[in-house]
Amino acid sequence: MTTEPPIILHHFPQSPFSEKIRLIFGLKNIAWTSVLITRIMPRPDLMPMTGGYRRTPVMQIGADIYCDTQCIIRELERRFPAPTLFPEACRGLASATAMWTDKAFFQSTVNLIFGSLADKVPQEFIADREKLRGAKFDIAAMTAAIPQMRDQFRAHLQWIDAQLAYGRSWMCGDQVSLCDINAYMNVWYLRTNLPVLDQLLAEFPATKDWEARMRAIGHATSTEISTAAALEIATRASPATIELADPHDPNGRKPGDAVTVMPDDYGKIGVRGKIVALSSQHIAIRRNDPITGEVVVHFPRAGFLVLPA
Numbered sequence: 337m338t339t340e341p342p343i344i345l346h347h348f349p350q351s352p353f354s355e356k357i358r359l360i361f362g363l364k365n366i367a368w369t370s371v372l373i374t375r376i377m378p379r380p381d382l383m384p385m386t387g388g389y390r391r392t393p394v395m396q397i398g399a400d401i402y403c404d405t406q407c408i409i410r411e412l413e414r415r416f417p418a419p420t421l422f423p424e425a426c427r428g429l430a431s432a433t434a435m436w437t438d439k440a441f442f443q444s445t446v447n448l449i450f451g452s453l454a455d456k457v458p459q460e461f462i463a464d465r466e467k468l469r470g471a472k473f474d475i476a477a478m479t480a481a482i483p484q485m486r487d488q489f490r491a492h493l494q495w496i497d498a499q500l501a502y503g504r505s506w507m508c509g510d511q512v513s514l515c516d517i518n519a520y521m522n523v524w525y526l527r528t529n530l531p532v533l534d535q536l537l538a539e540f541p542a543t544k545d546w547e548a549r550m551r552a553i554g555h556a557t558s559t560e561i562s563t564a565a566a567l568e569i570a571t572r573a574s575p576a577t578i579e580l581a582d583p584h585d586p587n588g589r590k591p592g593d594a595v596t597v598m599p600d601d602y603g604k605i606g607v608r609g610k611i612v613a614l615s616s617q618h619i620a621i622r623r624n625d626p627i628t629g630e631v632v633v634h635f636p637r638a639g640f641l642v643l644p645a
């Protein structure tokens with residue numbers, strides 16, 4: 337008898353991108369396994385699985401490793417289709433909202449938070465995030481820009497509020513969707529860090545009520561294991577991904593091709609491997625790691641570069 341490997345999330349409590357996934361576990365009522373990783377590098381038990389990809393969160397199912405929330409969400413929806421995150425009216429747009437919520441909206445949230453926390457931000461954290469970004473994590477500039485960031489955050493909040501007009505409970509109508517999860521990430525991040533959110537929400541009562549509904553979704557039930565135990569699971573397991581060619585790949589890529597995959601914005605560490613499966617929204621590559629043995633690492637396509645290795 338074979339038992340299904342657990343759904344493991346490598347995350348840390350303060351991580352807003354991880355909060356998206358924790359809420360999806362809540363929404364779909366998925367029992368999951370929690371692996372708490374450090375907020376800054378090094379993460380010696382995780383890197384052998386991802387091949388160097390260092391952003392948070394990462395999902396692990398046996399020896400299949402899913403990087404980036406886009407990719408994690410796609411896999412969770414495939415395995416647990418009900419309730420869907422993609423109601424008919426916003427099937428494509430629901431995913432596309434990440435290009436708003438995770439970039440411009442997130443940037444204003446990050447700047448507002450770190451600019452306000454100012455000298456409370458530990459030096460090791462600043463050094464780590466400078467390495468991640470390959471640019472200065474300029475707290476003084478963020479502090480100077482607080483009024484502008486409040487304006488930006490407010491403009492994004494108003495877009496959420498406009499979607500909740502006419503008494504709608506959720507951004508795409510009467511069903512919660514990925515649009516809500518994506519947008520809420522920023523509201524959650526500000527809420528957990530600064531009291532200013534109450535002031536900003538005062539003019540948006542529908543969004544304030546929506547925030548409470550979002551929070552009430554919860555995180556379902558989880559069991560905690562150590563980073564070492566998760567690594568052991570990957571080492572013992574074999575990847576379950578089936579080879580899948582993409583007849584429409586515009587660059588003629590195919591299973592077996594050696595490639596390097598990396599984010600196009602920050603944390604641009606290339607992960608090398610051979611293509612196993614690919615499509616317009618997904619690429620899976622096989623790597624042989626000296627510690628874990630064979631693993632398949634999965635990435636989204638939007639926002640990621642695929643280069644010949």
Ligand SMILES: N[C@@H](CCC(=O)N[C@@H](CS)C(=O)NCC(=O)O)C(=O)O
Binds near residue numbers: 390391
């Ligand atoms: N596009 C990524 C972004 C993830 C991201 O930026 N996460 C932050 C933490 S919430 C991060 O990676 N910080 C650096 C780190 O944890 O090493 C995703 O959707 O997963």
